[in-house]
Amino acid sequence: MNVINVTSKNRQEAIEKIIALGGEGIVRCIQCGACASVCPLARTGFTLNCKKLIRLIQTGHWEEMIEDPSTWACVACNRCTEVCPRDVKPSEIIFAYRRFQAMELAISTSATMSQMNLYMKGHAVFSEAAQLRQKVGLPPLPPTTLSDEKALKEVQTLLENSPMAELGLF
Amino acid sequence: MVQVSTNPNIQLLTYSEVEEVSGFVGNFQVKVRKKQAWVDWEKCTGCGECTEKCPVKVPNEFNAGLDHRGAVYIQFPQAVPKKAVIDINNCINCAGRKFGTEPRISKRTGKPILAPCERACPAGAINRSLPLSPEGEVLELKVGTIIVATGFKVMEKDWFKEYAPQHPDVITALQLERLMSATGPTGGKILRPSNQKKPKVISFISCVGSRDAKYHTYCSRVCCMYMIKQARIIKEKYPDIEIYMHFMDVRTPGKDYDEYYTAAIEKGITFLRGKPGGIEVLPDGRLRVMGYDANLDKDIEVDADLVVLATAMEVPEDIKQLAQKLSLSLDASGFFKELHPKLKPVETAVEGVFLAGCCQGPKDIPDTVSQAKGAAAAAAVPLAQGKVTIEPTISEVDPQRCSGCGLCVPLCPYHAISLREYQGKLRAKIEFTQCKGCGVCAAACPSKAIILHGFTDEQIEAQVEALTSCW
Amino acid sequence: MEKIGLFLGCNIPLKAPDIEQSIRKVFPALGVEIVDLVGASCCPAWGTAPSFDIDTWLALSIRNIVLAEEQGVDLMTGCNSCFGVLSEAKHLVDHHPEKRKVVEQKLALIEKQYKGTAQVYHVMHVLYKEIGLDRIAEKVKYTLKQLRVAVQTGCHLLWPSEVMQVKEQNPFYPTMLKELCEALGADAPHYSKLESCCGMGAMRSTDQEKSLSLAKEKLLCMKEEIDPDMIVTTCSSCYLQFDGAQKIFRDRGEIDFSIPVFYYTQLLALCMGFDPSEVAALSQTPREEIISRIQSKARMVKED
Ligand code: SF4
Numbered sequence A: 001m002n003v004i005n006v007t008s009k010n011r012q013e014a015i016e017k018i019i020a021l022g023g024e025g026i027v028r029c030i031q032c033g034a035c036a037s038v039c040p041l042a043r044t045g046f047t048l049n050c051k052k053l054i055r056l057i058q059t060g061h062w063e064e065m066i067e068d069p070s071t072w073a074c075v076a077c078n079r080c081t082e083v084c085p086r087d088v089k090p091s092e093i094i095f096a097y098r099r100f101q102a103m104e105l106a107i108s109t110s111a112t113m114s115q116m117n118l119y120m121k122g123h124a125v126f127s128e129a130a131q132l133r134q135k136v137g138l139p140p141l142p143p144t145t146l147s148d149e150k151a152l153k154e155v156q157t158l159l160e161n162s163p164m165a166e167l168g169l170f
Numbered sequence B: 001m002v003q004v005s006t007n008p009n010i011q012l013l014t015y016s017e018v019e020e021v022s023g024f025v026g027n028f029q030v031k032v033r034k035k036q037a038w039v040d041w042e043k044c045t046g047c048g049e050c051t052e053k054c055p056v057k058v059p060n061e062f063n064a065g066l067d068h069r070g071a072v073y074i075q076f077p078q079a080v081p082k083k084a085v086i087d088i089n090n091c092i093n094c095a096g097r098k099f100g101t102e103p104r105i106s107k108r109t110g111k112p113i114l115a116p117c118e119r120a121c122p123a124g125a126i127n128r129s130l131p132l133s134p135e136g137e138v139l140e141l142k143v144g145t146i147i148v149a150t151g152f153k154v155m156e157k158d159w160f161k162e163y164a165p166q167h168p169d170v171i172t173a174l175q176l177e178r179l180m181s182a183t184g185p186t187g188g189k190i191l192r193p194s195n196q197k198k199p200k201v202i203s204f205i206s207c208v209g210s211r212d213a214k215y216h217t218y219c220s221r222v223c224c225m226y227m228i229k230q231a232r233i234i235k236e237k238y239p240d241i242e243i244y245m246h247f248m249d250v251r252t253p254g255k256d257y258d259e260y261y262t263a264a265i266e267k268g269i270t271f272l273r274g275k276p277g278g279i280e281v282l283p284d285g286r287l288r289v290m291g292y293d294a295n296l297d298k299d300i301e302v303d304a305d306l307v308v309l310a311t312a313m314e315v316p317e318d319i320k321q322l323a324q325k326l327s328l329s330l331d332a333s334g335f336f337k338e339l340h341p342k343l344k345p346v347e348t349a350v351e352g353v354f355l356a357g358c359c360q361g362p363k364d365i366p367d368t369v370s371q372a373k374g375a376a377a378a379a380a381v382p383l384a385q386g387k388v389t390i391e392p393t394i395s396e397v398d399p400q401r402c403s404g405c406g407l408c409v410p411l412c413p414y415h416a417i418s419l420r421e422y423q424g425k426l427r428a429k430i431e432f433t434q435c436k437g438c439g440v441c442a443a444a445c446p447s448k449a450i451i452l453h454g455f456t457d458e459q460i461e462a463q464v465e466a467l468t469s470c471w
Numbered sequence C: 001m002e003k004i005g006l007f008l009g010c011n012i013p014l015k016a017p018d019i020e021q022s023i024r025k026v027f028p029a030l031g032v033e034i035v036d037l038v039g040a041s042c043c044p045a046w047g048t049a050p051s052f053d054i055d056t057w058l059a060l061s062i063r064n065i066v067l068a069e070e071q072g073v074d075l076m077t078g079c080n081s082c083f084g085v086l087s088e089a090k091h092l093v094d095h096h097p098e099k100r101k102v103v104e105q106k107l108a109l110i111e112k113q114y115k116g117t118a119q120v121y122h123v124m125h126v127l128y129k130e131i132g133l134d135r136i137a138e139k140v141k142y143t144l145k146q147l148r149v150a151v152q153t154g155c156h157l158l159w160p161s162e163v164m165q166v167k168e169q170n171p172f173y174p175t176m177l178k179e180l181c182e183a184l185g186a187d188a189p190h191y192s193k194l195e196s197c198c199g200m201g202a203m204r205s206t207d208q209e210k211s212l213s214l215a216k217e218k219l220l221c222m223k224e225e226i227d228p229d230m231i232v233t234t235c236s237s238c239y240l241q242f243d244g245a246q247k248i249f250r251d252r253g254e255i256d257f258s259i260p261v262f263y264y265t266q267l268l269a270l271c272m273g274f275d276p277s278e279v280a281a282l283s284q285t286p287r288e289e290i291i292s293r294i295q296s297k298a299r300m301v302k303e304d
């Protein structure tokens, strides 16, 4: 049957989990839809958007959406947060759910690459740019972690001392 | 209102402000300032000749800023009493006719040169030579009970930045009401303010500023019904206008209300559940409402010619001052607080002061009428009986112990305490009809001269003992 | 403001270094010295630490802000994403003492200290608020009179307005970039999707087609409504999206026009007479033609 038995779902648990991951506003959402009306995810037809994700969690869904990549398409534009009449901060709910997905490694390969780059180079978006830079009259390396070993070590220390380290991404 | 104005037992004071209230139930003294109208109301017949001659243009408050009025104006055609006033801050004193100055004499005709308003008045009600006081006149009234019914205002559209408030075709529902009125700026024709053309598509947005943590968390209660009313009237008059109504929820809990709503659906008005998050301004000046249909779980767009925002009801800014004058308290949303939400809905913490209408909370006309009749009846009871029942748990001063320090006088939130002469000395005296038994004075009195009946030290100690003893 | 710390991020120094060069050229010429935040890292991007662990995100962001503090300057970035990540991090840490404590503990591991003295600004804010339209207009050597631009402010400069040091009067109807373009002589009319998202960032890497659909919707809106001579943006991601996506659409035969795209300081640098081979040299959508039109004798309003 294509029916959800809501009483059998543990709504409290799902809500507590999302709050622990940074989505405390979820309890205030009244499902008015203002966020979804301006959300790029909704406009382009992703299976999830801020409002829908919130509803799923409010009704006790948790594991079901773990493989859904929609949350990873959120551009963090925060337009939802600006228009929400209940101070839910819907983008924070998207990110909170992402954290659950991330810590379960339900992420794409491109996302994995970014974490590796962040650790190895200090830059999540990395490409060899020496030629381009010199072409416009700049030194081959920018004055960032790319040309400062001590600084890179600092970034690595912060990453090594974080829950991210346990995921074996870098 | 006309009936009120002609009733011999009712004195109507319009264009007036309450300045000060003192005394207590049965014996209130109220100072009322009758504002200076600058027009002699004994003579003014409300013909409106003066208003047509005034060269000044000020946004017309009564038409929600959609058109202009002069500096001399009659607030609206059905005003009671129908009398003109001069808005002195905007009056430019034509012909140098400041009030209290003599007119110049025309060399040509030898007659005085008058301002257009005084020249226009056939009744001679405007005489700018008179040195009228800008302060108006203060009346002192003695009244037994008071009903507060100061009403509400609606939020302006400028708060709602996501809804293109800079655009003239985004209007508040109150402005639409004026556009629909036969006495409004368009004579009852629905025209877009930007180009005075009839709109083909109208979008309504509900809960604008109501149910919103940024503005007001309460529901304004009347918007759903008046929007449906406006939509139905427009649809009946102009069946070709398409109407879309964006709702968070449709709330129609009243006798025959839901039937009114469902009939609107049958009449072809489209209801969309979901709060729009924005409006895009299209190059031709039309407005694209960025909506969301919660039932379809899909973003939707409506290209509208006119967008109507049902902005929240709220209290007027000066409600706090009035509350102070009356010693009334306000609730978390800023409305006057009733004594008990269920059992004392028209009474207040001040004996003899009653509430009616939206100053106590948003409500529609039937509810307001019911509450007003309740308040009127409740206010009449003490007047008819000539006496009131008071609570036994109130405070009393023992004048023998009181040192007359006066510490308690300013502390009392109900202004019940004053210093009176007692055996040749000043002693505190609590007016028992005003005392609410809060106990602030009893706790503060350094001489322990005040007892709060029912809560004497002995009684409280006995209670503590009973609660803490083992059995 | 005499000096400001330039936070580079990733996209600007590694994908569009001509934007970096344009920033390095225009600010000193307008009287604000650029200080490098040596050893800065990624902000970190939304898809990295902020998507895994809040405290790690905050520590990495605050470390970058501390680099400015240590030099006694405020921080300025040209990338909207960096601006969003850093200002939100700072807002969180400054408003939640318990978060501040966690961050301080983490920073102690690398012997850094957060004082909270440096503000986070975007390039646009510094140009608009600190330098001002008049000073910019004074420095214009080539005017953009009779050229029409489509402005693209970019989401992270608009929302959430709560965390911004410098705010638009109406974030849904932004005017700062419009006024900055007008200061160069250009015409910058409104178009209906002015404040909408370009689709870049996480959406581009998650679902390229959906991301491109947003870019295309916006591009067509600009073309149909105002037919601009160029697109001007204050966001490096929007820049990369509009520049790159147009090439894709043209290659696929989906569009038959081409609108040059500039980051604002690139255009400003051109108007100030800087060498295009340094400040506007790398793009997928051709810009040579419009650049030579801008830096032409006919447009010159001031000799060197
Ligand atoms: S705007 Fe806020 S209250 Fe409305 S559906 Fe979205 S998160 Fe919920």
Ligand code: SF4
Binding pocket: A035, A038, A039, A040, A041, A042, A049, A050, A073, A074, A075, A076, A077, A078, A079, A080, A081, A090, A091, A094
């Ligand atoms: S921040 Fe994410 S969820 Fe919110 S509107 Fe933007 S894309 Fe949608």
